[in-house]
Amino acid sequence: MTPLLSVQGITKRYGAHIGCADVSFDLYPGEVMGIVGESGSGKSTLLNCMAGHLRPDAGSVVFDTRGHGPRDTVTMSEPERRMLGRTDWAFVHQHARDGLRMGVSAGGNVGERLMAVGARHYGDIRDKAVDWLERVEIDAGRVDDRPTTFSGGMQQRLQIARNLVTGPRLVFMDEPTGGLDVSVQARLLDLLRGLVRDMGLSAIIVTHDLAVVRLLADRLMVMKDGLVVENGLTDQVLDDPQHAYTQLLVSSVLQV
């Protein structure tokens, strides 16, 4: 089986400081990978390198494209990479404001990716937008409202709808539940789990919340100081942590 995404030796330095160093892994279709670690451990740097937002200093990110098979996205041309970013890839930001156009209605936000890949029929775009709002549990009556009038949880769900409307195969998520209260988090996680399973999505989720990876991720990678210190199946890593830092991380979670 060809991996959907094959990451080899990704390294990114900020001057003398290490962002992330020599990270390698394969992600297979339908698999959800969690990346955990404390603030400053290089999780987001790694995610941005994989999603093409940052150019890594070394390494390759090979993606199994629909048309041309496995291609290295680091060396491919910028138009091709941006095209991937609008079609086969999706990026869910921690702050919905970074991922949404706040001055544009919910329908326009969801429709943007459709229009970016050439949809030119207003009625069809709108029907799809309404359909997706319902799938992320936003009332269809809010389709013409701006995201500024939405609650934090709704904004995050809208961002997810906007990203998934073109049927991507790989979703990058940067702390998707950050800043939400626990009941909203639970609903969002439930929704994400449903969408990932229904659409057969592969996902890479960066978070510092172990509950999120416990629920969503099949596999887990633990990062510290830019290095991967431990990886394996989620339950295995969380229930039987081997590395001292992972043990600290797991024991730091408050038990209610």
Next chain:
Amino acid sequence: MTPSSEYNFAYLDEQTKRMIRRAILKGLAIPGYQVPFASREMPMPYGWGTGGVQVSAAVLTPDDRFKVIDQGADDTTNAVSIRTFFERTAGVATTTATPEATVIQTRHRIPEVPLTEGQILVYQVPIPEPLRFLEPRESETRKMHSLEEYGLMHVKLYEDISRHGHIATSYAYPVKVEARYVMDPSPIPKFDNPKLGDCPAIQLFGAGREQRIYALPPYTQVVSLDFEDHPFEASKADHPCGLCGAEDSYLDEVIVDDSGGRMFVCSDTDYCEGRQAAGHRGKDLGGKDAA
């Protein structure tokens, strides 16, 4: 009026004109592409047509006949002062008749009389970037132009339809040039958009504050953006002109008293006067020969 001898022909020095002509030639070679140029300070405020004046100064020759229109009119402050400016600094002949003019500087209109080969239409442009209000970063909009990522332009039209039920953008309506660059046609009413394409005259666009020049060579393909189920429609006020009775020209609404009275008149004064001289009469024209 005789030209003032203290000025170089058409105000700008020859090196500056040369620089602007290079930008114009590049613009003509790549229709719809915004060419940066080193815009000069002009003896008028930004927003009054500094870009258009510089382009006009660069293309004027002593044999030209110059016409200036502002919202279609030859007799408004802006039109009168720019016309006087070139009478004084270039000594060129001026006219108000569209067919007689060889260079026409315009703000916000295309003349009603069809333009012909050999004429140059110079637009004053306030904001040349059609994507500006959707994407504030210049670095990003340039990238979007170079990679032909114009989905965002349709988001604006989508928003119009979702809010108003139809495409409510009525001026500065975005167009696609030769199936490549999306271009802001300057704030002309969308009624004028069909005249942009396949036009025998050269069309030049100058934005002084934003330091951009772009151009449409003669007979360029220009298509107004739209949706399949909401096609582009060139709209105007649904009235005949009150002075000349024209049914096919773009109209201004003029409030005539404070009890709701109003009349619709051609915004192109030259066209309207021409029709009146030819004996056409509108319903609001006073006197015994009113229809």
